[in-house]
Amino acid sequence: MNHEEALNLVPAYSDNELSVAEAAGFERHLNGCDECQQEYAEQVRMSALVKHNAVYFEASPQLAKRLVAALPKAQSSKKTNSIWDWNWIIAWGGKGAVMASLVAIVWSTSLFLATPSFQEKLTGELIASHIRSLQVDHLSDVISTDQHTVKPWFKGMLDFSPPVIDFSSSGFPLEGGRLDYINGRTVAVIIYHHNKHPINLYVWPDSSKDSGLQNTNRNGYNLVHWAVNGMDYWVVSDLEARKLTSFAESLHNQLGKPMKARGQE
């Protein structure tokens, strides 16, 4: 892939819209091209900015009422070949409302049953990202064992500041960092290793409340999850569960120390 082609594909790459083969070719170029890296950083930054900060306009309850009122009048002609007989549902007023909510309940329940649980989906995404990071020689965007190099690198790329702590003394040296896209947002990934086993630590802000360490095993990979101080943490590795948990524990202990105004509940 030449520079011109790669530069054109930057938006699609940052939106995860390239095929695996295209993405691999793109990354081979990206790793050695400053201009494409800058372009990529800008695309990711602007995308995250709009996604998280632009106003989402919700419809007012009055609009919903207005629509219900407008519909029967507009459909006075008796046309009943639609599978959803809207005319009938709406024209019956009270009964119609009951019917409509029944339809809504059945519909949302079936949706709920059909989709995998949020946690399951997230676990799958994390493992896919972990594997991808090992496959295409794209473990780190910034390679450094110095936390004072890795932390500033994230600045300007993200709308939050991930904690970067070196654990060399406990046998888990810092290796670098990169950006990734998980759960519909850009996240920070901090990379450690232990005896040649790479460990990806995923961090993103989450408003749900703190939770302790939870272990999961899937496809032979171990995952540990916790949340503290408004941040979600996931570590993923092929390292054995006991060691990974002890690593997660030491991270959790460091991060769990009260930061800024928000203490521990």
Next chain:
Amino acid sequence: MPHLDSAFNLARWLTHGNQEAEDIVQEAFLRAFKFFDSFHGDNGRVWLLGIVRNTFYTWYQQNKQQSQYTQYEDDLHSSEASFYRSAEESNPEAILMQKDSQRLLQEALRELPIEFREVMVMRELEDLTYKQIADIIQIPMGTVMSRLGRGRKQLAAILAAKTQQGGSQ
């Protein structure tokens, strides 16, 4: 009403005011119910957003001819303010700064040409794929990509210019 919020959000980003957006959504829902038989896709939201967009452009063409579409309803400080996602921080200064940068972003997005704004709203706020956006606008996926890319660059440039101006309002 299924997908009402999505329909309204898109309409509200295409137009400048609540009233126009609500009129467009109402018209779009009437059309949707009327033509429900012709819906054979698997994603009702994508189908509906396509109708919302067509309704908007029909309305926009008519209003442009009557040249009544010049008033800019600057209601950022009234109705839009209430839409701002509340910051969960307890630090008033941080909230103030965030509100300020959100206002700048809002203004900058409004200044973007509509063909860039609409793909960005569909991508970032409605979480649609390139394929879905391409279906709605009836353009190739490559055009979706290039509009997103150029839109983001232009947005960055507008924001940079606004930040340069400093706190002037």
